[in-house]
Amino acid sequence: xxxxxxxxxxxxxxxxxxxxxxxxxxxxxxxxxxxxxxxxxxxxxxxxxxxxxxxxxxxxxxxxxxxxxxxxxxxxxxxxxxxxxxxxxxxxxxxxxxxxxxxxxxxxxxxxxxxxxxxxxxxxxxxxxxxxxxxxxxxxxxxxxxxxxxxxxxxxxxxxxxxxxxxxxxxxxxxxxxxxxxxxxxxxxxxxxxxxxxxxxxxxxxxxxxxxxxxxxxxxxxxxxxxxxxxxxxxxxxxxxxxxxxxxxxxxxxxxxxxxxxxxxxxxxxxxxxxxxxxxxx
Amino acid sequence: xxxxxxxxxxxxxxxxxxxxxxxxxxxxxxxxxxxxxxxxxxxxxxxxxxxxxxxxxxxxxxxxxxxxxxxxxxxxxxxxxxxxxxxxxxxxxxxxxxxxxxxxxxxxxxxxxxxxxxxxxxxxxxxxxxxxxxxxxxxxxxxxxxxxxxxxxxxxxxxxxxxxxxxxxxxxxxxxxxxxxxxxxxxxxxxxxxxxxxxxxxxxxxxxxxxxxxxxxxxxxxxxxxxxxxxxxxxxxxxxxxxxxxxxxxxxxxxxxxxxxxxxxxxxxxxxxxxxxxxxxxxxxxxxxxxxxxxxxxxxxxxxxxxxxxxxxxxxxxxxxxxxxxxxxxxxxxxxxxxxxxxxxxxxxxxxxxxxxxxxxxxxxxxxxxxxxxxxxxxxxxxxxxxxxxxxxxxxxxxxxxxxxxxxxxxxxxxxxxxxxxxxxxxxxxxx
Numbered sequence: 001x002x003x004x005x006x007x008x009x010x011x012x013x014x015x016x017x018x019x020x021x022x023x024x025x026x027x028x029x030x031x032x033x034x035x036x037x038x039x040x041x042x043x044x045x046x047x048x049x050x051x052x053x054x055x056x057x058x059x060x061x062x063x064x065x066x067x068x069x070x071x072x073x074x075x076x077x078x079x080x081x082x083x084x085x086x087x088x089x090x091x092x093x094x095x096x097x098x099x100x101x102x103x104x105x106x107x108x109x110x111x112x113x114x115x116x117x118x119x120x121x122x123x124x125x126x127x128x129x130x131x132x133x134x135x136x137x138x139x140x141x142x143x144x145x146x147x148x149x150x151x152x153x154x155x156x157x158x159x160x161x162x163x164x165x166x167x168x169x170x171x172x173x174x175x176x177x178x179x180x181x182x183x184x185x186x187x188x189x190x191x192x193x194x195x196x197x198x199x200x201x202x203x204x205x206x207x208x209x210x211x212x213x214x215x216x217x218x219x220x221x222x223x224x225x226x227x228x229x230x231x232x233x234x235x236x237x238x239x240x241x242x243x244x245x246x247x248x249x250x251x252x253x254x255x256x257x258x259x260x261x262x263x264x265x266x267x268x269x270x271x272x273x274x275x276x277x278x279x280x281x282x
Numbered sequence: 283x284x285x286x287x288x289x290x291x292x293x294x295x296x297x298x299x300x301x302x303x304x305x306x307x308x309x310x311x312x313x314x315x316x317x318x319x320x321x322x323x324x325x326x327x328x329x330x331x332x333x334x335x336x337x338x339x340x341x342x343x344x345x346x347x348x349x350x351x352x353x354x355x356x357x358x359x360x361x362x363x364x365x366x367x368x369x370x371x372x373x374x375x376x377x378x379x380x381x382x383x384x385x386x387x388x389x390x391x392x393x394x395x396x397x398x399x400x401x402x403x404x405x406x407x408x409x410x411x412x413x414x415x416x417x418x419x420x421x422x423x424x425x426x427x428x429x430x431x432x433x434x435x436x437x438x439x440x441x442x443x444x445x446x447x448x449x450x451x452x453x454x455x456x457x458x459x460x461x462x463x464x465x466x467x468x469x470x471x472x473x474x475x476x477x478x479x480x481x482x483x484x485x486x487x488x489x490x491x492x493x494x495x496x497x498x499x500x501x502x503x504x505x506x507x508x509x510x511x512x513x514x515x516x517x518x519x520x521x522x523x524x525x526x527x528x529x530x531x532x533x534x535x536x537x538x539x540x541x542x543x544x545x546x547x548x549x550x551x552x553x554x555x556x557x558x559x560x561x562x563x564x565x566x567x568x569x570x571x572x573x574x575x576x577x578x579x580x581x582x583x584x585x586x587x588x589x590x591x592x593x594x595x596x597x598x599x600x601x602x603x604x605x606x607x608x609x610x611x612x613x614x615x616x617x618x619x620x621x622x623x624x625x626x627x628x629x630x631x632x633x634x635x636x637x638x639x640x641x642x643x644x645x646x647x648x649x650x651x652x653x654x655x656x657x658x659x660x661x662x663x664x665x666x667x668x669x670x671x672x673x674x675x676x677x678x679x680x681x682x683x684x685x686x687x688x689x690x691x692x693x694x695x696x697x698x699x700x701x702x703x704x705x706x707x708x709x710x711x712x713x714x
Contacts, residue, residue: 043574043575046553046569046573047550047553047554048553048554050550068337127368127372128372131372131378132376135376135378140378220373223326223359223378235362235365236332238332243545243546245332245334
């Protein structure tokens with residue numbers, strides 16, 4: 001017999017929603033502050049008692065950010081590089097992860113270990129050799145060169161992520177499909193791929209956001225101003241000793257944040273969809 | 283919000299590895315200067331200008347040069363201060379460095395020592411050389427090689443709330459009659475009353491400021507002993523930290539809440555009249571002009587005087603890559619880029635002090651000395667090379683030893699003698 005009556009349940013529910021609302025405010029506060037800062041004039045940014053809602057809202061920071069720096073072109077460069085690297089990373093990681101899990105040999109575990117070890121090197125140690133290699137094949141100062149670097153950088157972790165998802169798919173489902181006459185390719189396309197949807201979404205999100213936010217390789221490898229990505233362009237609003245032009249930087253940073261949010265909003269439903277589909281089929 | 287880049291200008295933990303890699307690779311590269319071009323050339327110029335006015339001035343000068351010199355075209359590339367060190371190290375090792383590089387004297391010594399920068403001593407035009415003080419040239423000369431042309435300086439001054447000075451009956455000192463540290467302490471006491479502090483010392487990163495200001499009392503911290511560099515803390519070195527400490531804990535004229543702040547953090551309190559005096563860099567004048575509320579009156583006070591007004595000079599520089607095939611043409615561009623008129627424009631854009639004497643005169647004339655330009659230009663003559671700037675292990679001593687020790691001292695956790703001991707013992711540990 002339950003000891004909790006309807007009243008207790010209501011209080012519990014109110015408590016849960018209050019806690020959830022508090023957590024959401026905590027998570028959203030940096031973004032809200034960024035939005036607020038982007039609409040404040042320089043004087044309001046140094047008030048002793050700052051307000052969340054700008055007292056004299058202005059679009060000047062956006063005008064400054066877009067007229068002084070070519071943010072639109074930089075955003076396009078970032079979008080091209082991040083999308084291409086996310087796509088290539090997933091395309092390469094998927095078959096590799098599947099093979100590592102389903103076709104186990106004595107080398108499978110050492111290979112996975114080696115992949116993990118490759119993540120332990122600080123990238124600052126790799127940057128000069130990488131630069132020399134890319135220069136030798138004429139890939140410095142090209143978007144493709146940067147995409148190759150990002151794919152190389154994201155692939156090991158993406159492989160680890162995906163092999164966990166592949167391992168979670170019951171082998172019996174594939175065997176049942178094979179018994180029904182499906183070829184290996186059909187099994188992969190019609191059984192494994194749908195069940196892997198959450199893993200593919202998570203991996204592509206990881207690769208996209210890594211490429212979208214990355215700064216140092218983009219700075220070092222791309223010297224032509226017209227190829228600069230968004231993080232490199234935004235850094236131009238930061239000066240010596242951490243002093244920054246806060247207004248234009250906030251306006252530009254907000255622009256930089258939006259695609260990640262939109263990308264996540266579009267794909268986050270797929271994170272759950274795939275696993276539900278798997279449950280029904282299982 | 284301040285965006286932090288993944289790598290700091292001196293990413294200390296990662297840099298030794300990077301330098302080791304670089305050194306290994308440099309062993310394979312040739313030392314000889316590349317064959318110099320005599321035909322039309324295209325130069326790449328990496329500029330670190332970031333303030334709107336300064337970027338505009340840079341671009342305008344480059345555009346004028348390109349229009350007048352079809353055979354020496356300059357491509358302007360904008361870099362950023364926070365990542366330029368690692369970016370340049372990679373570019374030098376990759377053989378892809380810009381022909382002309384904007385940086386600072388404290389950093390180019392390392393590049394010069396590794397053979398990445400051209401020696402400009404044979405390329406410098408006499409008039410440009412004569413415009414800049416020999417004391418400033420010393421800061422860019424390493425093993426007899428001139429690694430860059432110094433053009434913008436930063437000095438430490440005091441900004442003051444004029445209305446609060448007037449209310450306390452304190453007169454603004456003239457450029458040639460600066461306050462002594464005793465005057466400063468006395469006036470800070472007079473400006474302190476309930477709800478108002480005389481001074482806001484922002485000491486989140488205290489070491490560079492203490493090293494700079496200690497020169498006021500001939501405090502140099504680093505000395506040579508039997509061919510070894512050692513840290514010595516005597517009366518001269520103790521004077522500035524002790525005076526600052528006393529303002530917090532004896533006079534109580536320094537705002538305790540400002541102690542943990544960075545350079546521009548006290549501005550809201552300064553604008554609100556909470557602090558009357560704000561010691562800081564000369565470039566803070568820009569924030570006064572752009573961010574001070576309507577009706578706020580401010581003045582720039584000359585640098586404080588101990589036994590002298592000396593401070594350390596760490597000028598911004600223009601260098602030429604050793605790999606450049608057009609070093610002579612690059613120097614021609616630099617000479618034009620830094621003529622008196624242009625140097626004055628660049629200094630004005632960054633709110634810094636020009637190294638050239640004619641540029642300084644031109645700047646004072648064009649501004650009427652207002653907005654602190656008379657003080658700024660006047661401070662140039664007291665900027666000298668400090669011993670700490672030539673100590674290779676200074677960044678390590680600063681981050682591991684000096685900053686924590688000074689923070690403890692300014693938090694009143696240790697005495698001045700303990701501070702001295704910590705700095706000296708830490709020096710033995712780091713300098714070997």
